Amino acid sequence: MTSDVATAPGDLPLVGHALRLLRPWSLLHSLRAHGDLVRLKVGTLPIYVVCAPHLVQEMLVHDDVYDRGGAVFDQVRTVMGDGLITCAHARHRRNRRLVQPVFARSRMPGYSRLMVAHSAPLISSWQDGQVLDARTALHAIIRRQTTATLFSSRISPEQFEQLQEDVSTIATGWLRQLITPARLRRFTVGAEWKRASSRVHQAIEDSVTLAGKPSCPVAHAEQDVPELLLAARDADGSGLGPEQIHDELISMYLAGVESSSTVLSWTVDLLAHHPEIQRRAAEEADRVLGDRDPTGEDVDRMPYITHVLHESLRVHPPTWLLTRVTTRDTTLGGHHLPAGTNVAYSAYQLGRDPAVFPDPTRFDPDRWAAESFPRGAFVPWGGGPRLCIGMQFSLAEMVIVLSQVLRTWRWTAVGEPARARISMLHMPKAVRVRLERRVGS
Ligand code: HEM
Structure with missing residues (x-):
């Protein structure tokens, strides 16, 4: 154990901080006061949470030393x-190079068109005066958009609809799946979850098989994502095998749906409780869009809405604690860390550090216009070579959806600000808002 690092208060014999981690927000908030690096214990296992931005940056940049690993990643x-x-790390660089074309800037206009086509009908189907369950509604929009952009017209309309239901089932049940040891899973994981999971895997497998056939019945002007992944080649001419493509697709699919819909849900809640900020964001959407739908090019034209999303990501980042394992003995901030040490960073803790973000609980999108922050302080998308590959994609998707909603609807809070629920992600329990159709929309 690294002896010169403070242990966070409140650890109990045998369980350590495990009970406090069931409601982690106040614990994470308190860590910075104990140092740049603070020890948490999950049971008897020590995890070193890196709390100082410059050290987080050092850790993220040296992804060969601070590698993916540990119990959470094994379960994921x-x-x-x-x-x-x-x-x-050993496989990462090559695979990232091969997946990168999926997120090339040149593909964004095509993705944006699909995103708008799948969100506009749902947003305009909401009713004036309705109390909207925003989490459910936004999850449905992002699910459809992600299915359409990742699989394009490669899957049948029936498969498309089935995927919507199945991804929803997986999302609801996957924390239970992840926290249950493999040998006990057959007792806790329902048959419906298993069926949904195998249908999703099958749909992805089918889309990859179909993409490889020259007689593929789907004609495109542009390669779709399974085709792109099949065609990708490294400098030595080698590519990704079907199994690897399957794993990349399911990772993008689940990561994409869950994180973006969570951020949008928090944002709708924050805007319900900050009507003046909602009004300014709606004005920007009106000014840029008039009465047309957004396109990919509009994303850069809506800086205020982008700042709203950044601020929402600062106070409510979906990934609240991410772990690494040291691959060799190293030092961080002068502390010795032996090989095999569990290290973590928390975008939640970092985003609420008052030394970096004054008055950190205040929701203030203008702080993104006025200031720049040290590297390692704002990391909701991670950083270094393992920065979220879907960052630009998700930002475009969220700006597109939010601007469409703002253009059509004004909304007010029903009840108190949403509270976070315990999950793999930092997500709101429920977001309920009352809708009012805007004049002229
Ligand atoms: C607001 C939305 C999103 C957030 C907050 C988010 C967050 C993150 C974070 C924090 C990481 C790094 C994890 C780590 O350090 O261990 C990451 C990686 C990743 N994300 Fe996202 N993500 C979002 C959207 C997406 C989307 C839309 C996709 C795909 C369509 C995606 C695919 C990935 C992939 C494949 C990685 C692994 C990258 C690598 O290691 O090379 N994410 N994401």
């Missing part, structure tokens, strides 16, 4: 396979 791998999210 049982659902997502060994795609970019879970794979170790």
